[in-house]
Amino acid sequence: MSAPGIDVDPRIDDRRKAIDAIDDQLLELINERLRLVMDVGRIKAEQGRQVLDSSRESRIFDRLLSRNRGPLDEKVLIHLFTQIMAASRQLQRPQRVSFLGPEATFTHIAAMNHFGPSVEYAPQPSIRDVFRDVEKGESHYGLVPVENSIEGAVNHTLDLFFESELKICAERYLQISHDLLSRAGGLKAIRTVYSHPQALAQCRMWLQKYLPDAVLKECNSTARAAQKAAEIEGAAAVASREAAQMYQLAVVASRIEDVARNTTRFLVIGRDAVHRTGRDKTSMMFVTSHVPGALYKVLKPMSDAGLNMVKLESRPTRHENWSYFFFVDVEGHIEDAAVSETLEGMKKLCLYLKHLGSYPKASEG
Template sequence: MDEVRLRALRERIDELDEALAVLLERRAETAREIGAAKGDGPTYDPAREARILRNLQARHPDLDPEALGAVHREVISLCRGVQRHLSAACLGPEGSFSHAAALRALGHGTNLALQPDLPSVFRALEEGSAALGVVPVENTLEGTVLPTLDAFSRAAPEVRVLRELRLPVRHVLASREPALDRIREVHSHPQALAQCRLWLAGHLPGTPQIPEASTSGAAERAARTPGTACLCSREAAGLRGLTVLARDVQDHPHNATRFWVLGTGQAPEGNPRKTSLLFTVPHRPGTLLDALDPLREAGLNLTLIQSRPLPENPFEYFFCVDFQGPAEAPEAARALEAMEARCFRLRILGSYPVES
C-alpha cells in the first residue's frame, strides 16, 4: 500500500467534499431567492424536478443514473425545504412501500406524516395538516388499489394528482428466527402474500399465511413474535432488526406499483403525460359506451378503466379512466366537454407528469 499517495488522494477527496458543500450552500441560497420570486406559487414542481434529473443523467453518462438520481433528488429536497418546509402524508408504518415511494418522490427534506390508512392521507390534505400526499394506485400483478379510488371519490374537489411514479416491488422474507425451518407463520399485506405465492408454496409449503394491514406492520409483528416471518421491504426488515432469510421472493421480477403524489390548490406547470378522470353516468344500457365515445373519437389511448360501487346507490357505479396526454390539448379538451354533457358527474383528478 502506497501510504503517501493514499493520504494525498484522501486530502483531495476532503477538498472536493468541501467544494460540494459550498456549492450546496450556494444552490440553497438561490432556491431561497426563487421561493421569494414565486410568492404564493407552488413550491413543489414535479415536472421541472424530473427535467433536471433527466438532463443531469444525459450529460453525465459515466455516472450510474440511479445513483445520480437518488443523490440529486435529495439535493432538490434540501433546496425545496429552504423555500417552504413541506409536509406530506403517506401510508405507514415506517418502511412501507408507500413510505419508500414518498422518500423517492420527495426526499428526506420533507416532513413525512405516516398514516394508518389511505382515507387518512386524503383527510390530512383536506384539513391542511399536509401539503402533499402519496398513495398507491395500481400494481402490475394485483391491479388497481381500490381503496385509493374509493377515497378519491369522496375527496374534496381541490385534491388532485400532481405526479405519478413507479416503484419496483422487491420483497424479502424476514424474521427474528435464524432459519426457515423455525418459521411457523408468514404475515404480510394480502397483496404481498399473493405476489409471493409460488415462492411460499415451494419453500414454506403448508405454512399459514396471515394477512396484515401493511408489510411494515407485518415486520413489526415478526419482530415481537417467535416463529413468525414476514414479507416486507429490505428497509422495513432493517428498521426492526430482523434477519433477512431470503431476498427477491416475489414471483415476478418486473413487479411494480405506481403511486400518485397528491396536492391541493394550483397544479404546477409542466408537460403532462397522463390524465385521470372520475365520472358517473345514468344507470341505463349504453350510457358508459356513450360517455367514453368522445375519447375514442379523439384518438386518446386509455390506460386504465375501473368501476367501483356507489355506496349511496346499491348496484350502481362510478368509473375511473386514465388516458395518455394532457387534458389541455385541443382534442382532449373537446372530448372532455362532450363527455361532460353525457355524465351525471365528471371530475378531472389530474393531468400530470409520469416518472418511470
C-alpha cells in the same frame, strides 16, 4: 492529501488536487443554487403558492438527462438531483408528507425516493388517514398506492378519490421485492406469516411450497407485519429488506415474489394544480347512465380526439346497486386543448365527471 510516509504517483497527486478544486466549486455552486431557491421560496410565499412544482422538477430532470454525456450513470444523476431538490424544498418551507405507515412500508420507501430525506414524514394507519391528514392541512402532501402490475388496482385508494377534493400532483413507480423476515434463522420455526393482503398474494406459490402449514394472517401494511414478526415467537413477515433493518429481523429468504417484475404505482396527493411539461398524464373519474352503450358513448370523444387511454378501471358507486364509476388515465394535460375539450364533451354524456389531476408521467423503470 496523501498520508505521511507514503509515496504517491505525482500523476495521482495532480488529479487529486484537481478533484479537490472541483469539489470546492461544486460546493459553492450548490450553495448558490440554494440561495436562489430561497429567493424563489420568498416569492412563492408572497403569492401563496405551493412549494412542490412537479412540472418544473420534471423539466429539470428531462433537461439534465438529455445533456448528460457520461460517465455519470442516469440513475445516479437522478438520485443526486433528487437530494438537491429535497434540500431546496426544505429551505423554501419545511414540508410534511403523509404515507401509509408504519415506517419501512413500500409506500414509505416510495415517498423517500420521491421527496428525498429532507422532509418530515408522517406515518398513517390507513390510506383514508393519509387523505384526511392532507385535507386538514396537517401535511402538505400524501403518498398512496393505486395499482400493482400483478394484483391490479388498490380499490380503497380509488374509492377515496370519489369522496375527496384532493388532486393528483405526481406519480411514482417502485419495483417491489419481498423478503421473508423473522427472529428465527430458518423456516422450521415459522408457524405464522403476517403481511399485507397484496404481498401475501404476490408470494402465494412460494409460501405454499416452502411453508405449506404456516397460517397466513393479513395486516394493513408490510411494516406492521414486520413489527408483529419482531414481537411474536414463531412468526415471520413478508416485507422489505428495509423493514428487516428497522425491526432487527433476519432475512430468512430473499425475493420470494412469484413474479420477478413486480411494480407498484403510487400517487402524490395534494392541492396543487401542476402545469404541463409536454410529457403528462391526466386522470379523471366519471359515472355513466345505466343504459346499453353508455360507456362507449362517453369514451368516443376521447377516441375522436386521438387521445391515448392508458388505464380504465370500474368501481361500484355504493350509492345505487349495479351503478359504477370509472377511472380513466389518458396521455396529455388538461392545459392541452385536445384534453380540455374532450373532458368538456364527455361531461355532457356523464351523470358525473371529475378531473383528478394532470401531472408529469413518471418512468416505470
